[in-house]
Structure formats: C-alpha cells, structure tokens
Amino acid sequence: MYQGSCLCGAVKFSVSADFISTDACHCDQCRKWTGHFLASADIPRDSLTISGSEYITWYQSSEKVRRGFCTQCGSSLFFDPLDKVKHAWTSIALGAFNKPTLTHLERHIFVAEKGDYYDINDGLPQNDH
Incomplete structure (x- = not known):
C-alpha cells in the first residue's frame, strides 16, 4: 500500500496496488502545471x-484529460484521463507519495517539448511524444 498527500495534508490518498508504470512528462502542459516536468506513477484507477x-x-486541460490539484496549497496531484473505458488508470505525482516508494522513473515522454533550460542525461529511454 502506498500513501501520500498534498503539501498541506488536506488531500490524502492511498493506493492498494503496484504502480503500472512511472514516467517524467516534459510536455508544455505538464511543465506549465508543475513548474518543471511531471514525474508520475500510473496506477489502476480502482x-x-x-x-x-x-x-x-x-x-480539464484538454478534451482527453483533467488535472487535479489541492485548493488549499496548490499541489499538483492527479492526471486523470476522461475516457474511463479506454483508460483504467490514473496518474499521481510521484512527489506526493510518502517515502519510501521503492520505485524509479522508467522513461521520459514528450521530450520534444521539454524546456530549453535543462538536459536529460540519466540514460532512461526518451520518447518524443
């Protein structure tokens, strides 16, 4: 079981299954939403x-997804696809989990949109989209 919260603790969550995958998303929207990139874990929605x-x-940041944040402290928490039939998962910001998570990033996505102020040189796979 994984547990976590927003910065102020008003929103708390638990996850009763293993992570499906982890990634760092460098798309324009995630960078604007978090101030850098979004490191997140995809988890079974249920x-x-x-x-x-x-x-x-x-x-709702696009036709396909909504993003959840704490109204008290502003923590970016959830990336949630709207098509619940096609996507049985949701994502949670890895930084919101209590330690230890016992996980590591698996890949970088949307690197074609990454900020020009940093390099990605950790050796993980990089996808342009």
Whole structure:
C-alpha cells in the first residue's frame, strides 16, 4: 500500500496496488502545471482511495484529460484521463507519495517539448511524444 498527500495534508490518498508504470512528462502542459516536468506513477484507477476530495479542484486541460490539484496549497496531484473505458488508470505525482516508494522513473515522454533550460542525461529511454 502506498500513501501520500498534498503539501498541506488536506488531500490524502492511498493506493492498494503496484504502480503500472512511472514516467517524467516534459510536455508544455505538464511543465506549465508543475513548474518543471511531471514525474508520475500510473496506477489502476480502482486501487485509489482519496480523503479530502472536497479540497481537490479538477481542471480539464484538454478534451482527453483533467488535472487535479489541492485548493488549499496548490499541489499538483492527479492526471486523470476522461475516457474511463479506454483508460483504467490514473496518474499521481510521484512527489506526493510518502517515502519510501521503492520505485524509479522508467522513461521520459514528450521530450520534444521539454524546456530549453535543462538536459536529460540519466540514460532512461526518451520518447518524443
């Protein structure tokens, strides 16, 4: 079981299954949303339990996804595909998990949109999209 929260603790969550995958997304939207890039874990949607959901605001950033953040402290928390039939997963920012997570990033995605102020040189696979 994994547990975590936002910065102020108003939103807490637990995940009762293993991570499906982890990645760092460098797309323009994730960079704007987080201030850098989004390191996240995809998890089975039905394994997520949230307390303090009244403190989550959902922003629909495209036709395909909404992003959840804490209304009290502003922590970027959830990346949630809207097509629940096609996507049985949701993503949670890795930084919101309590340690230890016992995981590592698996890949970088949308590197074609990455910021020009940093390099990616950790040896992980990089996908342009």
